[in-house]
Amino acid sequence: MIRRIKKLLGRYKNYEQILIMPYRSYATPHHLYVYGRLLDNEPLKIEQEQNFFKTVKNTYKQFDSFEIPEEKILLQLPNKQEFVTQTNKEGYFLFDKKLNEDLAEYADKDGWLDVKLFYKGQLFAKTKLIANPFKGELLVPDKKAEFGVISDIDDTILHTGVTSFLKWRLLKNSLFTNAYKRIPLKGAPELYQKLAVGLQESSKNPMFYISNSPWNLYEYLKLFLDHNHFPKGPILLRNIHGPFDTTLKPEKPHKQRQIINILNNYPHLNFILIGDSGEHDASIYTDIAAQFADRILCIYLRSVNHKKQMQRVKGIIDNFETTPVLMVHNSEEATQHARENGYII
Template identity: 70%
Template structure:
């Protein structure tokens, strides 16, 4: 609280601790796409048996961030190759570069590449590095993968209540409920495990997770996915925009931009898109399938209980014939279709 007051009055100048949070991302054998953020914050601690008060405190901490702009960061790969970057005004950094070295030589059996991050910027006498080095990981899909899966999170595998009146259920579920106590939609974890396994039962098929949630909820969502045994995969969220944010808005919606980037990164892979009918997934997914008709195997949209939105979604799908699109009420319906098409055993 004292630090927040100092920042409000322009007296917060010398940061106390350095936390580098790398986000699970993806790569190819010769291309890196690393995302992360540098903050003057302690790591978030979400405990399975914490009380409601501590849950509220964690929620506050997720959004009470003290970003470190213009922070110099070094990323070091297992072959000792290094790349340098500088954070923007919100503390975010991106490394999007080609490499000469074949990165596949350094992945583990599941295709994950581990790397190290070092803070190389200015230090003050009171500044503490919370780790040294910080560690990140990114996925390089196996060349023998049958296809990939790109999935929304909100109301697709995790009930958020985005269609509720004034979105009060969304606020309650996302901000006031412990991540350990959030319940995935029935059968979702088993479905994704089967899609990741494919017909070869190898677990090689990559799964990418998208959400319009802000990066502030990254640790919360990562914990939820891991705790409920969803296949490990990159998690792609978006920057949190306030009403006072004067920066230019992206030309394309977050999900559309990220999906197209994934499709271009893996031209040899086809994909299954999974979302819900509550927001804009139907229009975004069908637009992408029309633009890349040879890349999308199927689209699964989980039905939500909202009459008006369902009618709008149905109007989009009625004349769309490019790619099979299923409105499903349960994970089992999607599983049955995937099996009938030879995507899973």
């Protein structure tokens, strides 16, 4: 509490611990994109058998973040090449660099490249450096990939209750339920595993996970995906702006910007888009399909039990002919369509 008061008064300067939180991201053979955050927080520890009170405590810790602004972060590649950037006022940092060397040469058999991150700011007498270096992961999609998959998380593979009255189920599921206890929508892990394999085991189709959830839930969602055996992929969340934030808001929604960025980074790759009918995925995905008519193989929208939303979505997709759009009630319907269209075995 004392730290929080000092921070609000602008008098909190001596950091207690340094935590670099790199988010799973992606790269091309000659272009890397590393996003993360610098925090004065301990690493989050989510335990499989933790009680309700520990879960609530972890939830509080996820949002009670002490960002470290305007400090330098050094990124080191496996070939020892280094880059330096600075965190913004909310502690976020971004490395967006083009390279001459082929990053794929340093990736493992699944296309993942490890990078090292070092804190280059001032260490005080009582400052604890959580790790040195910190490790980040980048996906360099395999050249043999048949297609890529870009998927929403909320109510697409993870039931959140986003359409519930006053979103109370969303709050309960996201804030008061252990990540180990969250159950994926039936058949979703198996469907995504099949899409990652495609028609041949050597294809290694890349998976990208996008959500409107805040970056504060990154560790929670990463644990959910890994624990339930979803194919490993970049996780792209968003920064939630406070009520007094005067930063100019982007013209396009978060999901739309992220998807377009992925499409532009991999111009040789076609994609399958997966979302749900509960939010704005239908309008965002069809807009993107109209822009990239020859790049979007199909769109799967998981049906949610919300009559007005369903009517709105049907109004969008019924006359959309650029790309096949399938409203699915379960993973089996998407699996059957993918098999019939030659995307999976």
